[in-house]
Amino acid sequence: MSITIGDPTSQPHQGLTSALVDSATKLSFRKVSKEVEKYTAGVISASTVHCLLSRVTQDAICEDKNQHESWYKDGCIPPPGERNVSILYMEADGLWIRLQREDKEHYELKSAIAYEGWERHEDDSYSLLNKKVYCHGDESIPFWQSSGIHFDKYWDLGSVNLIGVRWRRCRLGSMQVKVRWDIVLVS
Numbered sequence: 001m002s003i004t005i006g007d008p009t010s011q012p013h014q015g016l017t018s019a020l021v022d023s024a025t026k027l028s029f030r031k032v033s034k035e036v037e038k039y040t041a042g043v044i045s046a047s048t049v050h051c052l053l054s055r056v057t058q059d060a061i062c063e064d065k066n067q068h069e070s071w072y073k074d075g076c077i078p079p080p081g082e083r084n085v086s087i088l089y090m091e092a093d094g095l096w097i098r099l100q101r102e103d104k105e106h107y108e109l110k111s112a113i114a115y116e117g118w119e120r121h122e123d124d125s126y127s128l129l130n131k132k133v134y135c136h137g138d139e140s141i142p143f144w145q146s147s148g149i150h151f152d153k154y155w156d157l158g159s160v161n162l163i164g165v166r167w168r169r170c171r172l173g174s175m176q177v178k179v180r181w182d183i184v185l186v187s
Helices: 014-024 029-039 046-072 143-152
Strands: 087-098 106-115 117-120 126-129 132-136 161-172 175-186
Touching: 014 029, 014 046, 029 046, 046 143, 087 143, 106 126, 106 143, 132 143
Parallel strands: 087 161
Antiparallel strands: 087 106, 106 132, 117 126, 161 175
């Protein structure tokens, strides 16, 4: 293992970082850090796991910013993705997260999903076809522009009819809820 205990600048093995990121997308941070501490006999602590995941997050945010700047400021648009479909379904939502010890009280984690359709299984469950997910990590770049950059890596968005669902906020008793409003077709 290439982590030097007590050295915050040491770099872990790429396989370890990949495994941590994969685990963090499936489990809570607390479970991931406990498992890593258990498997490494305490050599890698929860704070080390947090630092490693923070580095990966910052790298992804920097890549997002660089791609956005390349597209929208420099005009360097890469060729579109190779998949051509006539219809692409897209959905987006946000999750408000309370922050502790930060300058602001909340952060909205925005995410979008695009898929080509769905298939039904024998047990009446469904799977989305060719699903891609984008998670937005920086408020300094527009969400829809950034998600478009992400999805354009896979699909030729210029040849797609995008189908989305508009949602509208309304009150249901004392609760604020989102309701389906209408379906939008963009040609």
